[in-house]
Amino acid sequence: xxxxxxxxxxxxxxxxxxxxxxxxxxxxxxxxxxxxxxxxxxxxxxxxxxxxxxxxxxxxxxxxxxxxxxxxxxxxxxxxxxxxxxxxxxxxxxxxxxxxxxxxxxxxxxxxxxxxxxx
Amino acid sequence: xxxxxxxxxxxxxxxxxxxxxxxxxxxxxxxxxxxxxxxxxxxxxxxxxxxxxxxxxxxxxxxxxxxxxxxxxxxxxxxxxxxxxxxxxxxxxxxxxxxxxxxxxx
Numbered sequence: 001x002x003x004x005x006x007x008x009x010x011x012x013x014x015x016x017x018x019x020x021x022x023x024x025x026x027x028x029x030x031x032x033x034x035x036x037x038x039x040x041x042x043x044x045x046x047x048x049x050x051x052x053x054x055x056x057x058x059x060x061x062x063x064x065x066x067x068x069x070x071x072x073x074x075x076x077x078x079x080x081x082x083x084x085x086x087x088x089x090x091x092x093x094x095x096x097x098x099x100x101x102x103x104x105x106x107x108x109x110x111x112x113x114x115x116x117x118x119x
Numbered sequence: 120x121x122x123x124x125x126x127x128x129x130x131x132x133x134x135x136x137x138x139x140x141x142x143x144x145x146x147x148x149x150x151x152x153x154x155x156x157x158x159x160x161x162x163x164x165x166x167x168x169x170x171x172x173x174x175x176x177x178x179x180x181x182x183x184x185x186x187x188x189x190x191x192x193x194x195x196x197x198x199x200x201x202x203x204x205x206x207x208x209x210x211x212x213x214x215x216x217x218x219x220x221x222x223x224x225x
Contacts, residue, residue, distance in 0.1 A: 044203075
């Protein structure tokens with residue numbers, strides 16, 4: 001059974017930092033490109049970042065470029081998102097999502113972790 | 120940057136056909152994917168590459184894509200189809216989502 005579980009969310013002050021983790025199981029994690037997608041309260045989906053299966057290719061949305069860093073540890077079947085210089089507008093549920101193998105659509109999603117940026 | 124436009128809401132009578140458009144410049148040249156999201160849940164893929172259904176998705180869900188509009192069609196709409204629906208494409212190494220459409224089944 002495929003499982004994708006995010007953790008690390010919480011309340012943080014503006015300007016602060018937070019590190020999200022995503023633990024995957026039930027599929028060959030090291031073969032799948034991974035992403036972070038977020039959803040602000042009552043709003044739509046917003047893509048945040050992509051990392052290829054090997055970690056060699058990384059993309060970011062303009063809204064987080066220079067502040068967020070995506071990484072992965074294939075030996076631990078884990079994906080990470082280091083978030084620095086957080087702003088109120090970063091408040092959202094953050095989803096870890098895999099692309100389908102060799103495809104450009106999202107196949108596996110976690111249930112999300114809530115990040116709240118507020119003083 | 121590339122943009123996708125969706126109506127905020129679409130209503131359909133129970134048992135009738137709902138059509139949810141997704142507009143984008145020459146979107147017909149791209150592969151469009153559709154997700155269903157119910158309150159408090161993660162999105163679920165319902166259509167990939169314009170018109171393909173993943174296993175487990177009812178045949179009532181179909182998709183098309185041409186010109187500047189992609190369309191998700193839900194036939195014989197059921198109460199359980201009430202949800203938010205998002206279209207998605209890739210453009211210049213970024214993922215683009217439409218703003219989402221809330222489907223109400225009357």
